[in-house]
Amino acid sequence: MSKQIAGKPESMSPVVTHYCPGCSHGVVHRLVAEVLDELGLREQTVGVASVGCSVLAYNYFETDFVQAPHGRAPAVATGVKRANPNACVFTYQGDGDMAAIGTSEVIHAAVRGEKITCIMYNNSIYGMTGGQMSPTTLMGAVTATTPYGRGPEAGMPYRMAEILATTPGAAYVARTHVADVGNIVKTKRAIKKAFELQMKGVGFTMVEVLGNCPTNWGLTPSESNKYVTGEMLPYFPLGELKDVTKEVPAGVHA
Amino acid sequence: MAHEMELTMVKGNEALGEAAIRAGCRFFFGYPITPQSELPAYMSRRMPEVNGTYLQAESEVAAVNMVLGAAAAGVRVMTSSSSPGYSLKQEGISYMIGSQLPAVVVNVMRGGPGLGNIQPAQGDYWQMVKGGGHGDYRMISLAPSTVQELVNLTVQAFELADKYQNPVGILADGLLGQTMEPVRFPEIKEDPGPHTKPWALTGCKGRGKRIHTSLELSPEGLEKHNIKLQAKFKVMEDEVQFEAYKCEDADLIVVAYGTAARVARAAVDAARQLGLNVGLFRPISLWPFPSAALSGLVDRGVTRFLDVEMSAGQMVEDVQLAVLGRAKVDFYGRTGGIVPTPREILNEIQKVMGGEAK
Numbered sequence: 359m360s361k362q363i364a365g366k367p368e369s370m371s372p373v374v375t376h377y378c379p380g381c382s383h384g385v386v387h388r389l390v391a392e393v394l395d396e397l398g399l400r401e402q403t404v405g406v407a408s409v410g411c412s413v414l415a416y417n418y419f420e421t422d423f424v425q426a427p428h429g430r431a432p433a434v435a436t437g438v439k440r441a442n443p444n445a446c447v448f449t450y451q452g453d454g455d456m457a458a459i460g461t462s463e464v465i466h467a468a469v470r471g472e473k474i475t476c477i478m479y480n481n482s483i484y485g486m487t488g489g490q491m492s493p494t495t496l497m498g499a500v501t502a503t504t505p506y507g508r509g510p511e512a513g514m515p516y517r518m519a520e521i522l523a524t525t526p527g528a529a530y531v532a533r534t535h536v537a538d539v540g541n542i543v544k545t546k547r548a549i550k551k552a553f554e555l556q557m558k559g560v561g562f563t564m565v566e567v568l569g570n571c572p573t574n575w576g577l578t579p580s581e582s583n584k585y586v587t588g589e590m591l592p593y594f595p596l597g598e599l600k601d602v603t604k605e606v607p608a609g610v611h612a
Numbered sequence: 613m614a615h616e617m618e619l620t621m622v623k624g625n626e627a628l629g630e631a632a633i634r635a636g637c638r639f640f641f642g643y644p645i646t647p648q649s650e651l652p653a654y655m656s657r658r659m660p661e662v663n664g665t666y667l668q669a670e671s672e673v674a675a676v677n678m679v680l681g682a683a684a685a686g687v688r689v690m691t692s693s694s695s696p697g698y699s700l701k702q703e704g705i706s707y708m709i710g711s712q713l714p715a716v717v718v719n720v721m722r723g724g725p726g727l728g729n730i731q732p733a734q735g736d737y738w739q740m741v742k743g744g745g746h747g748d749y750r751m752i753s754l755a756p757s758t759v760q761e762l763v764n765l766t767v768q769a770f771e772l773a774d775k776y777q778n779p780v781g782i783l784a785d786g787l788l789g790q791t792m793e794p795v796r797f798p799e800i801k802e803d804p805g806p807h808t809k810p811w812a813l814t815g816c817k818g819r820g821k822r823i824h825t826s827l828e829l830s831p832e833g834l835e836k837h838n839i840k841l842q843a844k845f846k847v848m849e850d851e852v853q854f855e856a857y858k859c860e861d862a863d864l865i866v867v868a869y870g871t872a873a874r875v876a877r878a879a880v881d882a883a884r885q886l887g888l889n890v891g892l893f894r895p896i897s898l899w900p901f902p903s904a905a906l907s908g909l910v911d912r913g914v915t916r917f918l919d920v921e922m923s924a925g926q927m928v929e930d931v932q933l934a935v936l937g938r939a940k941v942d943f944y945g946r947t948g949g950i951v952p953t954p955r956e957i958l959n960e961i962q963k964v965m966g967g968e969a970k
Contacts, residue, residue, distance in 0.1 A: 371821075401817035404685065407825070416823045422813040424684040425825035427707050430677035433669070437681020437689070438813065440665050441639060442806070445685070445815055463677070466670035 367391035369400045371420045380579025382536045382569035383411060386479055387418055389536075389546045390448070393553050394421065399446040404438050406431045408451040408460070411485040415450045429460025432467035435474040446557060448475040454484045457493040457518045464522065464564075471527030471561040475552045478518060478564065481571040482590060489574030494518070496589060501574070515593060519566040523599035529561030531600040535568035535591065537583035548598070560602060568594055617796055624759045625650035625789040627797075628718060628782070629658060631766035632690050636803040637716070638664035639689040641678040643671060645697040646730040647786035648720035652692065662800075672697040676704030676717070683713040684824045686812025688770055688803045692718035694786070695736050696727060699744075705779055706745030709841070710826025712811075714773035716766070718782045720789040723949030731949020732786035732871055737926035740783050741898045748838060750845040753781040753898040754853070755869040759793035765896070767798055774804070776848055777811070783898060785922065787871045787951060853896035854905055858884065862891030864965055865909060867931050868920040869895050871951060876920050879957035890961055893917075898927070903934035910938045918964050920957055921945045 366372065369391035377383045394400045403421040407413055409428035416423030426434040431449035439447040456464050456478045464476060483501060484490040490503040494515045498507040508515075523531040530552050534545035545567055552563035568590050570582035577585060598604075622630065629651050632640070640659060642652035652668065659666040669675035675691045682689040693701060698719040708715060721736045723729040738744075740753045752772050756762040762784060769780040806812035813822055828834040858880060859865055868876040873894040883890040893909065895902050906917075917939055919928040928943045935941060944960040946952045 402815035404813045404815065406681070413827060416825060420816070420821055422816050422821050423823045423825075424681065424813055425711070425823075425827055426680070427677060427703050430673065430680075430704070433674040433677035434681035434684070436667070436674075437639075437641065437678035437683070438685045439681075440667060440678070441682040441685035441687045441689070442814065462670055463674050466674065470667075 367395045369394040369420050371418055373417055375418055376414060377411070378573045380570070380572040380582065383479060385536045385542060386477065386545070386567050386569060387415065389542070389549050390450070390477060391419060392546060393550045394446070396550065397553055397557070399553065399557065402444060403446040403448070404442070406435045406438065406447065406449040408449060408455040410452040410455045412450050412452060412479065413486065429455050429458070430463050431455065431460065432463040432472070432474065432476055436467055436470070436472050439472060439474050443473070446553065448477060448553070450477045451479070452485065453478060453480040453482060453494040453518070454492045457516065465525065468522045468525040468528045468562040468564065471529070473556050473559050474562065475556045476564040477549065478566045479569050480518070480566050480594065481569045482515065483571050483574050485571050485574055496593060517594060519564065519599050522564050525562070527562050528564065528600050529602045530555045530563040530598070532598045533566040533568065533594060533596050535586055535596065537568070537570065537586035555603070619794045619796055621792050622759060622795050623650055623790065623792045624762055624784065625720065626654040627759050627763050627795050628692070628766050628784070629654040630797055631763040632716065632770070633658060633662055633664065634798050634800050635688065635767040635770040636801040637688040637690050637770060638662060638803050639682045639687050640664070641667050641669050641675040641682070641689070641691050643669050643675050643693065643697060645694045647722055647732070647789050648692050648694045648718070650789070651718070651720070672700035673703065676701040679715045680704050680708050680713060683708060683715045684711070684813045686806025686809040686814060688774070690716040690718065692720065694720045695722045695724050698736060698739070702745035705751065706747055706749060707826050708779050709749040709751065710747065711824040712777040713824060714777050715779045716769045716773055716782065717779050718784065721783065721785040723947070729949045730786065732922065732951055733947065733949050734785060734870060734872060734922040735924070735926070735947065736783065737898065737921070737923060740781050741901070749841065750848060750899060751779055751781050752776070752848055752851055752900070753783050755783045755896060755898050756788065757870050757873045757894065759788065759791060760795045762788060763795050763797060772851060776844060778844070778848070783870065785871050849900040851897060852900045852902050854902035855894040855896060856905070857892040857894065859891035859893060859909060861889055862914065863889045864916045864918060864961060865891045865893050865914055866918045866920055866957070866961065867893045867895070867906070867927070869898060869927065872920050872922050875952055875954055876957050878954035879961060882954060882958050883961050888961065888965055895927070901930045901934065903930070906931060906934035910935050915939045916964060917941045918960060919943045920952065920960070922951060923947060
């Protein structure tokens with residue numbers, strides 16, 4: 359008797375994606391889809407697509423989907439979830455979408471403790487528009503709009519997960535990466551926890567996933583994964599930055 | 613709130629909120645801005661009483677996108693703002709129209725441009741009627757001139773939004789929003805709900821997935837989408853509404869909407885007392901604009917129109933388009949949040965008519 363050891367998650371549509379060879383977006387899509395399958399959430403899920411490389415995410419997930427204006431995905435997700443509190447609602451955004459134009463929407467969704475899950479794929483660059491500097495571009499990095507390297511006049515890259523972790527409405531905030539197999543497994547664990555806590559109604563959940571952009575970084579896929587672990591990790595530390603299920607309630611001495 | 617059909621004194625902004633609830637709206641996403649602030653305040657108090665949801669967003673941009681999300685989920689939903697805040701809603705309105713999602717958006721106009729002031733004005737006609745956001749689109753825009761009409765049009769707006777899967781705009785101004793008048797509310801209705809909308813995003817249990825997007829990367833695909841939208845807008849043109857007051861025998865017709873029309877009505881009555889044959893033509897739907905009715909007045913022999921607005925002259929261009937040079941169109945407007953007096957308008961009527969009394 360044969361046993362299936364690999365296959366397509368039911369929550370992924372049977373289509374070819376538009377992502378560049380070696381790009382990790384597909385990995386993160388698959389992790390989200392596997393989690394939706396494992397938690398049995400596919401048929402009650404409404405995804406919110408953002409603007410950027412993942413704008414076509416609605417074609418790749420086998421769930422209901424709405425596409426939001428640039429940066430507004432957490433506001434759109436708020437509307438969906440408030441209208442249908444039983445739905446599983448997630449946004450899938452990049453660092454340009456969430457950390458630049460959508461800063462206000464994501465921070466206030468977190469502040470309100472919206473019961474949604476926001477996935478931010480942080481590859482420290484605007485991919486779709488052709489490799490411009492994003493708010494998370496590392497100092498000195500050469501991009502289409504920092505041809506001499508990112509200098510101090512462009513500001514320093516900032517850490518979205520840490521900021522969201524400070525909001526009282528956030529239930530779970532983690533940063534992971536998908537540049538190697540072990541961390542892909544850890545990323546899935548974090549995404550699963552985020553969705554579980556959303557569905558338990560605990561509060562706002564967010565996972566920032568560090569990923570590559572071989573095309574716009576001008577690197578091979580394996581070189582780009584080394585950039586993630588070698589250059590991005592020192593600036594963007596991994597870990598569960600907030601997990602209310604692990605916190606000791608105020609006034610209780612451990 | 614008062615029992616249905618009972619006459620009650622209500623402020624325009626609050627009447628609008630109650631009318632929305634009567635129409636089955638249970639979701640309101642807002643942001644404070646004068647002179648519409650009583651509306652979100654009313655909704656924050658009233659929504660919990662009807663198991664509805666009031667949410668104060670962090671900005672008008674966020675509010676309109678929450679509306680987009682709730683509309684996609686299939687519920688009746690509304691947002692409101694005033695001129696500078698309404699500008700911020702244009703992005704979401706364009707996306708909703710591109711994605712064919714229904715909602716009601718309210719603009720209680722104030723003086724502009726920029727921060728302007730908080731006095732009543734009509735300087736957002738072009739923005740609401742001609743587009744405002746990006747792309748080729750149309751939106752039914754309704755302009756009440758009394759609080760009762762505000763109530764009636766708000767209820768209609770929800771029906772029209774659902775009928776066409778398109779946002780519907782209500783264009784009021786600060787004076788109407790702040791005016792208290794006796795009104796009768798219709799009976800309270802429940803939201804027809806997502807199950808009545810075969811396109812609502814409810815989770816794909818037992819069916820294929822549904823997608824709402826305004827993105828279409830292929831030029832042929834996007835043109836096809838635009839042709840489909842334009843065909844819908846063509847059907848929406850049938851929703852034209854206007855009031856013709858004392859127009860039957862009029863030699864001069866004053867054209868005005870909203871608060872300006874209220875004042876113009878008093879000026880028309882005064883002119884009639886002076887023996888001047890003057891009428892008032894009041895567009896209620898600003899889009900679709902009642903061009904055919906205006907053109908019909910020209911066919912009947914009217915050769916002179918006086919367009920009156922609380923702006924530097926915006927609707928006047930639609931009046932000119934409607935009469936296509938077959939009649940003379942004069943304009944009188946006040947800006948800065950100044951409401952013209954009946955006396956001022958009567959003076960203009962007399963000036964245009966050469967002071968002649970019959």
